[in-house]
Amino acid sequence: MLFYLAKRAISLLLVLLGLAILIFVIARIVPGDPARIALGPLATATQVFEMRQEMGLDDPFVVQLWNYLYGLAHGDLGKSFLTSRPVMHDIMQALPATFELVLFTIVLQVILSIPLGVVAAIYRDTWVDNVSRIVSLIGVVTPGFVLAIILQLVASYKLQFFPVTGRIDQGLGYSAAHSGLLLVDSIIDQRWDVFGDALRHILLPSIALAAGGIGQVMRITRSSMIEVSGRDFIEASRANGIPERVVQFRYMLRIACIAPLTILGLEFASLIGNAFVVEFVFSWPGIASYGVRTILQKDLNAVIGVVLVSGVFFIIANLTIDTILGFIDPRNRLREDSK
């Protein structure tokens, strides 16, 4: 098992290295002089020249890449042209908000989609199944930002159930000091008012973000449950007198959840992409708003940083899924270990 995980971890690190190099190359190829953009249209040629010197833009490409990777290995992503602060600092400030949103969304997806899929499969072709299939289809076909705006209009603006934007009511005067995640820190500090407020803030953006994935994963869970239910060993377990609920949840779901979990891992990538839009709609102070700003301003170091952070997210998510799958399905790790 350890060998299996080590192997996965190393291959994922290689992916990250490849991503770092690729995004660096792309950032250097795109037209436009970063120094000029950073200084604005009024700067003189000398100023631009000095800025280029300072940023190392006139060094040979390989040297730039090496310096960049060297810095990266030491946790240094360079300086933002825009804010003149280290990119790492900026990202670290914005990251917890996004991390909280994405994590909450994933939890929401897991606890809603898999059970719904199971229920739909068990009560297959009944009204339960049909309703959940239609709802999931709507979830899949509605883009996240459309849903975001609809939710905002209906649930926040008209019905006033939820706050329209933001992450927390500033009036509470709370700052998350432990992990940066409001929901977690407020529990640690036993500030239930903060917890409730943060929950009300996070619910709409994460529903908007989760909807597509929920529909998709639900449908996959349903179809793989149905597929598994036709296998011989399920009939064998029933004939051996194992109670129906145990057959469904231990014998069937354990195998049927492999496909949806794999999809959830992939879903993670699109989640960060979609978070850019949803965060924007809800003015969520996360990395997406930061990312959008830096892209529009062509703040190269910051763009690279944001992309890399999303990459790390994606890799951690996949490693987690691989670990879970390794536990659930012995075939994965046995195959790796026996080689």
Place this chain on the structure above:
Amino acid sequence: MSTPILEVSSLNLSFTTYGRRAQVLHDVSLSVSKGERVALIGQSGSGKTVTMRAIIGTLPMPPANIESGSISFEGRDLLNLTKPERNRIKGTGISIVLQDPLLSFNPVLTIGRQMDDILRYAEIRLGQRQSASQRKALILKTLNKVQLPQGVQIFDAYPMMLSGGMRQRVLIAMALLNKPRLLIADEPGTALDVTTQKEILNLLNKLVKDEELSLLLITHDLGVVREISDRVYVMERGHIVEANTNEEIFSNPVHPYTQKLMACVPALYGERVREVKNDQPGRPKIQVAAITKDFTQRSGFFKRTWSSVRAVNSVNLEIESGDVFGIAGESGSGKTTLAKMLLGLHLPSSGQIKIDGRPINDFSDAKEFRKLIQIVYQNPGSSLNPKRTVTQQLAVPLTFTNHSKASIMTRTAELLEMVDLPPSYASMYPHELSGGQKQRVAIARALSVNPKILVLDEPTSALDVLIQNTVIDLLLKLRQELDLTYVFISHDLSLMRNFCNRVAIMFRGEICEQGLTRDVFANPKHAYTRALLSSIPVISEREERLKPKITTAERQAVLASSTALT
């Protein structure tokens, strides 16, 4: 015999799908007495599995619907029981051994876990709890009963880690865990090699006696039925057409369907054997000289460590034009690897294969070689593309060999006629055809470019005996008409006896015996060949006597080194 433990009387059962009702069981009545071994035989689709599932209670209703009749077990009518009462009988009163020893296990749970669950939930239902260690002790004891003394390792193993024979034993152990009174076995051992199958049948016979079980055996293999049953029911299209004792059925079948079934079983010995001859011997076609195939596996972190498996070890063969050359062997014996080398799909690690005197790597291109040798696969259900019509399937090799559109049309019509399919089948899709018809299409496809050699990889093992015979007859007819040479790969020695003029027996990558079929069967020299022949279930006392005799010790010696048990 005493009172019946299981009695099915006038059972009528139908399926309703998409508003259409189809009756699958008509007035089915059968009974099993205490300690009796009863077999239910019939082709696939005859309704025997449905009967079994109705008895155990795993038929989904709807779409199934029991219209009339009753199933009583130990005097209680199962159909009138409440659900919890019915469930209480599962595993404890009636238990089953399903056909496929791999598919019957949950692949992601350990054997121990699966066995423990069966035991634990049965105890919960009966209201008597044991501790986990007591249950484990009982599981190990049961595994020992099915001759698996290494129970502790098996307990922690996953199903994929066991061999086929071991899995089948574990399945039987699972069925025995809760001390059932009636054991239902669905095609036990048919997915295994004959020598292993024989062991499993002996084990079942022994268990029925030792544990005072009653056995209901569901199978299409008449040889198995003869060895392991006291009474036989014959089922055809949902009707029980004949019921009698074992001896009567086999010596004096009354119903035409039973007679037909019996006649279709290829005979191993005796006057029913069909001798196949090569009319013009002495024309060498394929020469195989000392070929060896090693499969190397790279493993380790940077794939640097190597391990190698020798699948085929210095094999020499000479196949003549017009031969039906059988290569027999159990799974893992290397027969498929050998066939793939003949087809040029694997390159031998050493040695040479010559066809018509030319080494096969001398052929200028794939086209020329493919026109010479073709293959018919085992399972026509998966070797035909489900999204293409018959014509389109047949056109693939023709397009590949540069036939024009018009000539493809005439050729496909010819091919269909050749394999006795009506021309109207040209536009059908594989799912519209029966198994035998699909295999005919596969044969036609192999013949489309006029090859001289056909490799037949168990072409009938996925078919029922009745259909098997028609396909074999077709192959023999085509051999005459087109002067073909067949290389026939199979583990079915009875069929080989009636289809091949020469055979080679493979054992662990080597050919342990080869010669004219008649000689090899009449006078097997190698211990392994004798073990194989003696394990084949036959359907008459005469054949039984003619089979080579082998002592238990000899059999164990062969089995111990056989790949089937590792």
